[in-house]
Amino acid sequence: MKLTHKDYKVAWICALPLEMAAAKAMLDEVHDSLSQPATDYNAYTLGTIACLPAAATVLSHMLPTFPCLRFALMVGIGGGVPSKDADIRLGDVVVSLPSAMYPGVIQYDYGKTLHDRQFHQTGSLNKPPQFLLTAISQIRSNGMIRNMKLIDAISDILERHGDMQQNFSRPSDDWLFAPSYSHSTSNSDCLACDQSQLVERAPRPTEEPDIHYGLIASGNQVMKDAKTRDSIAQPFGILCFEMEAAGIMDQLPCLVIRGICDYCDSHKHKQWQGYAALVAAAYARTVLLQVPLHDRNTDEVRHSGHWMVPFDQNARFMGREDIIVRLDQWLTQRNRPSKLAIHGLGGVGKTQIALEVAYRMRDTYPNLSIFWIPCTSYESVEQAYMNVAQKFGMSGMKPEEVKEGIRNYLSQDSAGEWLLIFDNADDLDMWMNDSDTGPALKKFIPRSQQGHILFTTRNRALALKLASNLIPILEPDQDTSLSMLGSLIDSDLLVEKDAAIRLLEQLAYLPLAITQAASYIQENEISIPKYLQLLEGNESETIELLSEDFEDEGRYDTIQNPPVSENEGIKAIGLLKAYSFVSEQSEGVFLALHRLNNDMFRMQFSNVFPTDDHFNRTLWREYLPHVLALIDEDDFLEKQHEIGNCLFQDGRHKEAERLALQVLHINQWVLGPEHLETLRSGRLTEAEGLEVQSLKTRRGILGSKHPETLRSMDTLALIYCNQGRLRDAEELGVQVLEARGEILGFKHHETLRTMASLAVTYWNQGRLVEAEELGIQALEGCRDILGFKHPDTLFSMANLSVTYWNQGRLTEAEELGVQVLEARREILGSNHPETLRSMANLAVTYWDQGRLTEAEELRVQVLELRKQILGLYHPETLRTMANVAVLELRKRIIGPEHPETLASMNNLAIILHYLGKTSDALAMMEQCVHLRNKVLGHQHPHTIFSTQTLNDWIAASNALLNLPLSAADEE
Numbered sequence: 001m002k003l004t005h006k007d008y009k010v011a012w013i014c015a016l017p018l019e020m021a022a023a024k025a026m027l028d029e030v031h032d033s034l035s036q037p038a039t040d041y042n043a044y045t046l047g048t049i050a051c052l053p054a055a056a057t058v059l060s061h062m063l064p065t066f067p068c069l070r071f072a073l074m075v076g077i078g079g080g081v082p083s084k085d086a087d088i089r090l091g092d093v094v095v096s097l098p099s100a101m102y103p104g105v106i107q108y109d110y111g112k113t114l115h116d117r118q119f120h121q122t123g124s125l126n127k128p129p130q131f132l133l134t135a136i137s138q139i140r141s142n143g144m145i146r147n148m149k150l151i152d153a154i155s156d157i158l159e160r161h162g163d164m165q166q167n168f169s170r171p172s173d174d175w176l177f178a179p180s181y182s183h184s185t186s187n188s189d190c191l192a193c194d195q196s197q198l199v200e201r202a203p204r205p206t207e208e209p210d211i212h213y214g215l216i217a218s219g220n221q222v223m224k225d226a227k228t229r230d231s232i233a234q235p236f237g238i239l240c241f242e243m244e245a246a247g248i249m250d251q252l253p254c255l256v257i258r259g260i261c262d263y264c265d266s267h268k269h270k271q272w273q274g275y276a277a278l279v280a281a282a283y284a285r286t287v288l289l290q291v292p293l294h295d296r297n298t299d300e301v302r303h304s305g306h307w308m309v310p311f312d313q314n315a316r317f318m319g320r321e322d323i324i325v326r327l328d329q330w331l332t333q334r335n336r337p338s339k340l341a342i343h344g345l346g347g348v349g350k351t352q353i354a355l356e357v358a359y360r361m362r363d364t365y366p367n368l369s370i371f372w373i374p375c376t377s378y379e380s381v382e383q384a385y386m387n388v389a390q391k392f393g394m395s396g397m398k399p400e401e402v403k404e405g406i407r408n409y410l411s412q413d414s415a416g417e418w419l420l421i422f423d424n425a426d427d428l429d430m431w432m433n434d435s436d437t438g439p440a441l442k443k444f445i446p447r448s449q450q451g452h453i454l455f456t457t458r459n460r461a462l463a464l465k466l467a468s469n470l471i472p473i474l475e476p477d478q479d480t481s482l483s484m485l486g487s488l489i490d491s492d493l494l495v496e497k498d499a500a501i502r503l504l505e506q507l508a509y510l511p512l513a514i515t516q517a518a519s520y521i522q523e524n525e526i527s528i529p530k531y532l533q534l535l536e537g538n539e540s541e542t543i544e545l546l547s548e549d550f551e552d553e554g555r556y557d558t559i560q561n562p563p564v565s566e567n568e569g570i571k572a573i574g575l576l577k578a579y580s581f582v583s584e585q586s587e588g589v590f591l592a593l594h595r596l597n598n599d600m601f602r603m604q605f606s607n608v609f610p611t612d613d614h615f616n617r618t619l620w621r622e623y624l625p626h627v628l629a630l631i632d633e634d635d636f637l638e639k640q641h642e643i644g645n646c647l648f649q650d651g652r653h654k655e656a657e658r659l660a661l662q663v664l665h666i667n668q669w670v671l672g673p674e675h676l677e678t679l680r681s682g683r684l685t686e687a688e689g690l691e692v693q694s695l696k697t698r699r700g701i702l703g704s705k706h707p708e709t710l711r712s713m714d715t716l717a718l719i720y721c722n723q724g725r726l727r728d729a730e731e732l733g734v735q736v737l738e739a740r741g742e743i744l745g746f747k748h749h750e751t752l753r754t755m756a757s758l759a760v761t762y763w764n765q766g767r768l769v770e771a772e773e774l775g776i777q778a779l780e781g782c783r784d785i786l787g788f789k790h791p792d793t794l795f796s797m798a799n800l801s802v803t804y805w806n807q808g809r810l811t812e813a814e815e816l817g818v819q820v821l822e823a824r825r826e827i828l829g830s831n832h833p834e835t836l837r838s839m840a841n842l843a844v845t846y847w848d849q850g851r852l853t854e855a856e857e858l859r860v861q862v863l864e865l866r867k868q869i870l871g872l873y874h875p876e877t878l879r880t881m882a883n884v885a886v887l888e889l890r891k892r893i894i895g896p897e898h899p900e901t902l903a904s905m906n907n908l909a910i911i912l913h914y915l916g917k918t919s920d921a922l923a924m925m926e927q928c929v930h931l932r933n934k935v936l937g938h939q940h941p942h943t944i945f946s947t948q949t950l951n952d953w954i955a956a957s958n959a960l961l962n963l964p965l966s967a968a969d970e971e
Helices: 017-025 060-065 110-116 129-141 143-146 150-160 162-168 226-236 273-290 296-303 321-332 350-364 378-392 399-410 429-432 460-466 478-488 495-504 511-524 527-535 539-547 569-579 596-609 614-627 632-650 652-668 676-681 689-703 707-723 727-744 749-766 768-786 793-807 810-827 833-848 852-869 875-881 886-893 900-912 917-935 942-962
Strands: 010-013 047-049 053-056 070-082 093-096 105-108 120-126 211-219 238-242 254-262 338-344 369-375 416-424 451-457 471-474 584-585 590-593
Touching: 010 451, 017 070, 017 162, 017 273, 093 273, 129 273, 143 569, 150 273, 162 273, 211 226, 211 254, 226 238, 226 852, 238 254, 254 273, 273 917, 321 338, 321 350, 321 451, 321 471, 350 369, 350 451, 378 399, 399 900, 416 495, 429 460, 451 584, 460 471, 478 495, 478 511, 495 527, 511 527, 584 810, 676 886, 707 749, 707 833, 727 749, 749 768, 749 793, 768 793, 793 833, 810 833, 886 917, 900 917, 900 942, 917 942
Parallel strands: 010 070, 070 254, 093 211, 105 211, 211 238, 338 451, 338 471, 369 416, 416 451
Antiparallel strands: 047 053, 070 238, 093 254, 105 120, 584 590
């Protein structure tokens, strides 16, 4: 007779090859392998023990492959805990058995336990099922183990399997050393250990192993310290430490059996592992011979359909019988498409229809498994899949593995008949496109002749992509809507039928809107005309009324009422116009909002506009055009600072500065000049003066180590650095770094940002080794914590690239520079100031590599874009323009001794020399060398470069004149 997956009832789980070998040796008969899903990577050996089928695997993948498993045995090796109460020796067996206070196996965190010297329990394995406990009781009471002589069974196995004798025979030495004595040699054996440290134990009359029953501790690391072993084990009476049992917690009724191969101390070695595994396997075989295999009730329960629907049945559901009949025919008749979608407006009743179908199918077909997957977000889908996995016993898997595993399981005939309902499947991107959140959900849709999939969606375009059969759901007719309203409110309220009809018209006959209105009417005991009066009154009150929350079966907590939900933007303009939400202005160029909707949108945006964090960039970019149109409204006063920061991060500096000035004036007027928000809002204007005052005030009000004070110091250090006041910048930067490191830690993102800024200061001072060390530390920290594409990570990477350039390491500088430029183009856009800065830096690197054409192309692009975006007088624009006009502009705007002015002076001198104007070039370079020595110091790379260039020019001039060298190089 050919066996199938459903014929195997017991899982025998092994973690190590030698444990697997011992288990195989216990089989009376080995069977041929069976097929398994692509996602099940386990290695199976199938067979019988006294007509008892068995399997070995990891449960999370095993249960879908073997759906009729009743229990599992976790059989293998472990470390024993000898004590005065338990004379545990090598080769003995420990069986997990619950005590009065604890289940048979508890899980603990080894690292925390070792650090604190206190037991950190992180979980527990439910106690073994009663039929296993009963079998163990029979074994213990009958003295069966002693009578059958495990050692004789082991000898028989080794005789039949001669190839096992070398690795699985019983060793002779069983040495237990005092807990205070550690293994003292590099050899794995204990021949060189101090024999005087051995614990004296009475000899046993035979080599027959003892069987111990009690608590097993399962950790995440190997226990190999005797003192730690005893300090943890003694308070709880732990008999054995191991590592694998925690991985199968609560997935299937389980008994853990461990052969003792060491004493959890520093003297542990592998000499006893084979024999201990064989002893444990022999005991497991004995247990299986005592367990009744066939349990008709258990098998029947396993073959009944699964039910996972989060809502109760709606007792007031009515109408829609034509839709229900069509869905029933689709589910029950053969040769129908396996996927169907019902689609319609939000609130039209799609969820209620699907819910009614689910309950009717359960009542009619009890063996049908029904699973409900809410698709309000990717996270809700993943959570639902995890819940389905628990139904199948597939715990301990990652979300992406679970979705794939369920797809493969439901695609098998062994899964039986099933109905999968995806409710609120509205997000096309989530279903069709891979993203950072996860793979496209369409990839995880199962295929089976025995399964059906029902989608409910507002998105007809998505419905066409997901299902081959569509049913549109329209608003119910007037009579059905009246009946629905009548079932929800007191009958005497329907006396005024005209008012009821007018109300239904106002609510567009949407079932969810009707339910909401009825709930409000009942709760507040008002008439329909009174509710209509509220509905048709002041627009803001109407919004509030339509936003009233209410209880309704089949409605998700996270979804707002459709009458005031956010609409789908440009794709929905046609629908918005059809409902008179918007009207065309100026021959279709503009769309004007209806006054009611304008109020609603203003209130909505002021509530949902996100923070200015980088991770919200995509969201606030979508909101900014709408918010800027409403920026002067009272609702947005508290949001203007964050909106300004969003503009600044997006490179829209002029808009950001205008808004910052406005916020600054408002805060000073409303809150006072020393209010925290006034200080925070002044960063983008009159940088140094305001920041100095800000720092002074913050120190006085908040203290020197308050986060806001440190933030002000950090900003002022950056300003000083940009002004060329490098010593001041360094002093402040070091203070901030030390304070943030002490308070926040050196892995906090604000500390890393300070670290990166200080590296820039060191670079400007010519301290390139320190700049490189600090830059690498900042970059690695940002990558680990914030990810590769975060602005702070890119800032650190860009700075390190410039450091490499200054060190002449052009290949490394180019590699980092290209990565930064590509990432900034993707995240910030091609016209963002930070992107332009990356282009300019890369152009310089290309120039120094001799790639002049590429360098010039990049420089021209940068110059034109900076003129257009930042303006002619912006320092970044000036840096790009290496000519006389730039030098004069820089002198006028940022001062004659600013490092940027000196850079222009250096560049202009080089251009003059190239044009043959040698005397002018020499004069300008001499001035540049003098000022760079004064401002930057004689060891700064820029000073060294200018000095060397000047010396080369003087040498060349003297050679042409056939004159001896002057002392110009001694400047």
